[in-house]
Amino acid sequence: MTDVDAETRKRIRRTTLILVGVALAFFFGFILMGVINS
Amino acid sequence: MSTAAADIEAHDDHGPAKGIRRWLFTTNHKDIGTLYLLFSLTMFFVGGAMALVIRSELAQPGLQFVHPEFFNQMTTMHALIMVFGAVMPAFVGLANWMIPMQIGAPDMALPRMNNWSFWILPVAFGILLSTLFMPGGAPASGWTMYPPLVLQTGNAFPFLIFSVHLMGISSIMGAINIIVTILNMRTPEMTLIRMPMFVWTWLITAYLLLAVMPVLAGAVTMLLTDQFFGTSFFLAAGGGDPVMFQHIFWFFGHPEVYIMILPAFGVVSEILPTFSRKPLFGHDSMVYATASIAFLSFIVWAHHMFTVGMPLSGQMFFMFATMLIAVPTGVKVFNWVATMWKGSMTFETPMLFALGFIFLFTIGGFSGLMLAIVPSDIQYHDSYFVVAHFHYVLVPGSIFAIMAAAYYWLPKWTGHMYNEKAGKLHFWMSTIFVNLTFFPMHFLGLAGMPRRIPDYSTQFADFNFIASVGAFGFGLSQLIFLYVLVTAKRGAEASDMVWDHPRGLEWTVPSPAPYHTFDEPVHIDRTVAFPENP
Numbered sequence: 001m002t003d004v005d006a007e008t009r010k011r012i013r014r015t016t017l018i019l020v021g022v023a024l025a026f027f028f029g030f031i032l033m034g035v036i037n038s
Numbered sequence: 039m040s041t042a043a044a045d046i047e048a049h050d051d052h053g054p055a056k057g058i059r060r061w062l063f064t065t066n067h068k069d070i071g072t073l074y075l076l077f078s079l080t081m082f083f084v085g086g087a088m089a090l091v092i093r094s095e096l097a098q099p100g101l102q103f104v105h106p107e108f109f110n111q112m113t114t115m116h117a118l119i120m121v122f123g124a125v126m127p128a129f130v131g132l133a134n135w136m137i138p139m140q141i142g143a144p145d146m147a148l149p150r151m152n153n154w155s156f157w158i159l160p161v162a163f164g165i166l167l168s169t170l171f172m173p174g175g176a177p178a179s180g181w182t183m184y185p186p187l188v189l190q191t192g193n194a195f196p197f198l199i200f201s202v203h204l205m206g207i208s209s210i211m212g213a214i215n216i217i218v219t220i221l222n223m224r225t226p227e228m229t230l231i232r233m234p235m236f237v238w239t240w241l242i243t244a245y246l247l248l249a250v251m252p253v254l255a256g257a258v259t260m261l262l263t264d265q266f267f268g269t270s271f272f273l274a275a276g277g278g279d280p281v282m283f284q285h286i287f288w289f290f291g292h293p294e295v296y297i298m299i300l301p302a303f304g305v306v307s308e309i310l311p312t313f314s315r316k317p318l319f320g321h322d323s324m325v326y327a328t329a330s331i332a333f334l335s336f337i338v339w340a341h342h343m344f345t346v347g348m349p350l351s352g353q354m355f356f357m358f359a360t361m362l363i364a365v366p367t368g369v370k371v372f373n374w375v376a377t378m379w380k381g382s383m384t385f386e387t388p389m390l391f392a393l394g395f396i397f398l399f400t401i402g403g404f405s406g407l408m409l410a411i412v413p414s415d416i417q418y419h420d421s422y423f424v425v426a427h428f429h430y431v432l433v434p435g436s437i438f439a440i441m442a443a444a445y446y447w448l449p450k451w452t453g454h455m456y457n458e459k460a461g462k463l464h465f466w467m468s469t470i471f472v473n474l475t476f477f478p479m480h481f482l483g484l485a486g487m488p489r490r491i492p493d494y495s496t497q498f499a500d501f502n503f504i505a506s507v508g509a510f511g512f513g514l515s516q517l518i519f520l521y522v523l524v525t526a527k528r529g530a531e532a533s534d535m536v537w538d539h540p541r542g543l544e545w546t547v548p549s550p551a552p553y554h555t556f557d558e559p560v561h562i563d564r565t566v567a568f569p570e571n572p
Contacts, residue, residue, distance in 0.1 A: 003144070004147075004223070008222055008223070011221075011222045012147045012148070012218055012222050012223075015217065015218045015221055015222060016147075016148065016214060016218050019213075019214045019217055019218065019248060020214065022248055022249070023210050023214070023248055023251075023252045024252070026248075026249055026250075026252035026253055026256070027252035027253075027255055027256050028256070029256075030252070030253050030256035030257070030286060030289075031256045031259060031260060033286075034256070034260050034271045034282065034286070035271075037271075037278075037279060037282055038269070038270055038271045038276075038277060038278045038279070038282075
């Protein structure tokens with residue numbers, strides 16, 4: 001992580017985790033849709 | 039001074055590592071931007087060579103040079119390489135170079151992940167290109183990978199899926215990095231709405247990437263399990279539905295089109311004000327128009343598959359939703375024209391490419407509108423008209439914008455002015471030949487020539503020959519760009535501002551941009567309140 005203050009570091013971690021969650025939700029969500037449809 | 043503080047200071051002052059280690063282990067956004075851009079350029083020439091194989095074969099009716107199966111491999115690989123290997127990495131490279139400098143950040147928020155997202159790409163494309171040498175050859179079912187055809191791919195199939203997964207992982211990590219950087223690393227006085235248009239378009243593009251690349255990954259994972267693990271997601275014989283793949287693919291595929299064009303809008307919105315010597319007309323409306331286009335891109339996917347059969351209500355919805363995109367796009371074109379209106383315009387190479395973009399992208403936009411109309415689309419579907427449409431959007435659209443950006447920021451990157459004469463020659467040759475290549479394809483499509491075929495009926499011979507001559511001319515023109523890049527450091531030294539008082543934080547740092555910039559937060563008033571208060 002780039003040298004930043006503790007507060008920014010915390011915000012960066014939080015935003016990253018949320019975005020990773022969104023990506024995983026789309027990935028597994030669409031596979032689940034395929035499972036339900038087939 | 040404490041030891042820790044001294045360490046941090048020492049870290050701040052270091053320059054790039056020496057030799058290959060600099061490029062393998064770098065976490066510097068400028069180095070990684072350079073790597074992305076060089077990789078993209080390489081893929082541009084590899085994909086371009088494949089395009090020339092295609093155009094050689096199509097120069098005359100009959101089979102000339104390649105086996106039809108290899109021709110299909112070329113169309114598939116050309117598309118995959120140009121979309122995922124050339125256009126997307128070029129914009130990510132520009133984002134890496136410019137976003138931290140435009141928002142006053144010292145680097146990307148997650149620099150190690152940045153290194154990883156780049157270095158996955160050469161591996162992905164190494165795997166994809168290796169399929170050319172496998173028994174059965176490379177994938178040949180088109181970049182859309184429709185089942186059941188794609189499941190007939192030979193040994194290359196799992197490699198295709200793996201490489202698409204790697205490209206997806208790389209894009210998702212890149213998108214996360216860009217969003218996190220823009221949301222958390224802006225210099226304090228830069229509110230969201232004050233951000234430059236290139237940053238805005240990339241923020242919106244990154245959200246699109248984050249939403250749709252996992253969908254593509256999900257779709258190809260289901261293809262993989264259908265092939266090797268006995269599932270029937272898309273196999274009709276097992277109760278699956280091949281049309282569902284088309285829906286899922288285009289739910290990814292249509293936003294993907296905007297992933298390749300929104301950053302281009304951002305580039306043009308940066309360049310026009312500089313060479314018109316006026317602020318961008320309607321900055322805020324540009325932001326809202328970009329967001330509207332991004333939103334609409336999620337609800338129009340089925341216009342790619344009108345002929346597959348769907349209820350009339352579905353056809354109506356997707357037709358009108360698609361046509362609606364013309365509204366925010368029209369706002370953008372209006373704003374660009376209004377920016378230039380009564381401006382003190384000059385026509386350096388970046389401006390020429392930006393103007394070429396506006397004229398020629400709009401042609402692609404209009405043919406897109408024609409394709410949105412269901413009864414017309416049923417006629418045009420899978421014809422050369424579609425090939426003409428998307429090449430107008432992607433070549434004089436996305437690629438011209440990438441060229442414009444390269445010429446615009448090159449002096450900031452190298453510290454020297456490029457060869458302007460060669461740049462202008464590159465523009466004019468590219469513009470003439472790009473039209474010679476793709477404009478006749480409209481006529482071919484309207485006359486009924488199908489796409490993805492190695493041979494055709496003799497009435498299509500003349501226009502095909504013209505298109506092939508144009509393609510070779512366009513390919514050769516790109517060697518001028520290579521010449522400009524090779525000689526980029528031989529020109530006169532560039533000033534810090536490079537152009538005539540451009541706006542933006544990137545022009546406040548020296549040329550070439552130092553290895554580390556904006557280690558301390560900056561005040562933006564002194565840089566953007568211009569040209570009213572130069």
